[in-house]
Amino acid sequence: MHLEIAERPGYRRRSVAALLIALLLPAGAAAGPATGLDHPFPPLRGEAPTVERVALGRALFFDPILSRDRDLSCAHCHQPGHGLADGLPRARGRGGRALRRNTPGLYNVGYKARLFWDGRAPDLESQVLGPLLSPDEMAADPVQVVERLRAIPAYRDGFARAFPEAGDDAVSLDSLARALAAFERILVSQDSRYDRYAAGDRSALSESERRGLTLLRSLNTRCFECHPPPTFDVPHATGIGVPGDDDGAGGVEGIAERRGFFQVPSLRNVARTAPYMHDGSLKTLDEVVRFYARGGGRAHGVDPARIDDQIRPFSLRDSEVADLVAFLGSLTDESASPSVPDSVPSGLPVLERRPATRTSESQP
Ligand code: HEC
């Protein structure tokens, strides 16, 4: 299926229907000699997206009408120009206030079994309510947001087309979440240069990138054990020892031993989403690789009991660090990047800078 998407770089302007058909087709057999890496993606999780829901979800994603103050859309934090993250160490919420965690990119979220850094949401539909209702983020009132959408004819029609079975109740918080989730499921990234290499095209990676791939798969670095293809993540939380007082998964699960554990993030499009880690504390991929080489948080005095066994110090030459970083860059494929709509049904400005606080506060 990745080839289908690859062969249409201009797909953004084409119909979503074509993309959906491509997504729903089984992955084709890889061409070229076996690399042992051509693992197909699993099926998307949850409800299959429909053309109508994706179109509605896209409008909602870019529309600040969802936020109480009408100034913050999903896209303000998940920006197409930043790998669907925001380029900040930690997200800026309502009125520009600093939140405690880094904004993750959204590519391939449709494959994730657990969402958020601490894994607290089991699916995209329930995840949406997090930022939407949080008083520090969009601060929406569930009744008010539905009333606002119902008052806009383009949304009334959009919801009716996307959820015909719901009749007069088509505009609801539940449909809102389902439409946004449908839109997020088509944000796939699976045709990077790495993927072409995995499918047998050896020329798709440079020599340095190939050396980086070998390093990533080695027992020395053990990166692949937590970041395996095709998604380059695993669906669980573990500790690598990023210092700090965020309890992460341990807080959600109520298990003290798992304090400081976080979901393993995907490495796809990672070159686009600096800075890194749940708290945005590492600025570059070079810093990330050197952090691992020093044994993760061990070098920062984090209790080794909170650090996964697979995280051990290893030594790399500078050129090998560069190879690893180069390889990570070959995992970039933003062909599904959503085009920013010229306007949204509410008529509010799309992706314009939020007023005052955000621009006047200096970014850490
Ligand atoms: C103020 C910035 C901000 C806004 C607005 C925002 N997000 Fe996020 N998003 C974040 C941050 C920060 C996280 C990580 C929070 C955490 O893990 O506790 C996140 C996490 C997510 C995740 C989980 C990704 C993963 O890999 O686990 C999804 C999906 C998501 N957001 C979608 C949305 C949608 C849809 C909207 C609009 C309804 C939205 N976000 C609005 C900042 C934002």
Ligand code: HEC
């Ligand atoms: C034991 C499992 C494990 C191993 C092994 C591992 N990682 Fe990670 N990786 C994680 C976890 C968990 C996080 C998130 C930690 C946090 O935010 O506190 C992470 C985060 C990252 C990030 C930041 C991604 C982002 O979006 O912020 C990068 C890049 C990364 N790892 C690359 C690597 C590389 C390169 C290696 C090998 C040198 C490696 N990882 C080995 C579990 C692992």
